[in-house]
Amino acid sequence: MGVETLELVVRQLRWEAREVVSVRLEDADGATLPDWTPGAHIDLHLGNGLIRQYSLCGDPADKTGYRVAVHLAPDSRGGSRYVHDGLRVGRPITISLPRNNFELLDAPSYLFLAGGIGITPLLGMIGEAQRRGADWELHYGGRTRAALAFLDELLPHGDRVHVVSEDCEGRLDLPELLGESRSGTLVYSCGPEGMLGAVEQLGAAWPEGTVRLERFAPTARSSPTEAAGEQPVRVVCQRSGITATAAPGCSILDTLEEAGVDVPSSCREGICGSCETTVLQGVPDHRDDVLSSAEQTSGKTMMICVSRALTDELVLDL
Structure with missing residues (x-):
C-alpha cells in the first residue's frame, strides 16, 4: 500500500531564479484540489522511476493548482535533473496528497530563516503570518542574488525581508539572529x-519546541542502517x-514489506513522514528528521524506514 496519489498535469513551467524552476500542477478537468496548509509538501512521481518530495509554495487559498519550485542540484541523483530537463507543459504527472510535517503553529511573532531553495x-x-496579523521577519541567504528565487514576490513586504547574498554581503549572521531567545x-x-x-x-538555547527545521536531505543519524553494531x-x-x-x-x-505487510512509504530516508507508525509496545530508537524531540521522547510513533528499537521487540499498530 503506497501513499494516496492524484493524477495531475503540468500547466506552467517558469524560471524563478538561476537554476530554479517553478512547476504549476492542475487537474486535467479543472477539478478542485485537496486543501493544504503552509509547510506542506507533495511527492512527485517522476518518469525515471524516482519519487521526490517538494514543498508547496503557492497560495493555499488557490484550490485550482499546486506550485513547487525545484533547484537544479549540481550533484543531482536524478530528481531535479528530470524536473528541469524532462517535464513539459501538458505532461501528466502523479503526485501524493499534501502532507505537513512542518506546520506553522500559532505565535505572536515569527523569525523565518531561509537558505537558497529553502x-x-x-x-x-509568510502569507499565513500576514493573515493572522502576527509580527514576522525573514532573513534569506544564498550564494548569489541571481540564484535567490521569488524575490519579486517578497518585495512588497518591504523591510520585513532581509536578503543576504554571499557574493555581496556575506552569509546570514545566525549567531546574531539566534544569540538570544525572543519571548513569544x-x-x-x-x-x-x-x-x-x-x-x-544555536537554537538549542531557545525554549524547547520554538526552533523548527525542515530538511531536504537526511542527516547522518537518519542514514540507512548498517549491519555493524545493530541488533x-x-x-x-x-x-x-x-x-x-x-x-x-x-x-x-x-x-x-517482505513479510507481506502493506505500509505507506515514500522517501525511505526519514524525512517525509509517510511511514509514521503507531508504537503499541517497545521503545523506538529514533533516527528520523521529522519528529520533534518531544515526539521522539514520547515513543508513541516512529518512522520505520530508518528507526529501529532499544528493546528486543516492537509491537506496531499495523
Whole structure:
C-alpha cells in the first residue's frame, strides 16, 4: 500500500531564479484540489522511476493548482535533473496528497530563516503570518542574488525581508539572529544542511519546541542502517497478526514489506513522514528528521524506514 496519489498535469513551467524552476500542477478537468496548509509538501512521481518530495509554495487559498519550485542540484541523483530537463507543459504527472510535517503553529511573532531553495516552505508561512496579523521577519541567504528565487514576490513586504547574498554581503549572521531567545517567537528554518546544523546548534538555547527545521536531505543519524553494531528487532504487527524479525542492516520497513505487510512509504530516508507508525509496545530508537524531540521522547510513533528499537521487540499498530 503506497501513499494516496492524484493524477495531475503540468500547466506552467517558469524560471524563478538561476537554476530554479517553478512547476504549476492542475487537474486535467479543472477539478478542485485537496486543501493544504503552509509547510506542506507533495511527492512527485517522476518518469525515471524516482519519487521526490517538494514543498508547496503557492497560495493555499488557490484550490485550482499546486506550485513547487525545484533547484537544479549540481550533484543531482536524478530528481531535479528530470524536473528541469524532462517535464513539459501538458505532461501528466502523479503526485501524493499534501502532507505537513512542518506546520506553522500559532505565535505572536515569527523569525523565518531561509537558505537558497529553502525559501519554498516559508513562502506560504509568510502569507499565513500576514493573515493572522502576527509580527514576522525573514532573513534569506544564498550564494548569489541571481540564484535567490521569488524575490519579486517578497518585495512588497518591504523591510520585513532581509536578503543576504554571499557574493555581496556575506552569509546570514545566525549567531546574531539566534544569540538570544525572543519571548513569544517561533523560528522556522529551511535550507542546506550546513545552515540547518548551525541553526539547530544555536537554537538549542531557545525554549524547547520554538526552533523548527525542515530538511531536504537526511542527516547522518537518519542514514540507512548498517549491519555493524545493530541488533535484530522482532516486530509484531498487531492488526495483521504478522511477526517478522528485522535483521542487522535491514530496515523495519523493508522487513515488513517482505513479510507481506502493506505500509505507506515514500522517501525511505526519514524525512517525509509517510511511514509514521503507531508504537503499541517497545521503545523506538529514533533516527528520523521529522519528529520533534518531544515526539521522539514520547515513543508513541516512529518512522520505520530508518528507526529501529532499544528493546528486543516492537509491537506496531499495523
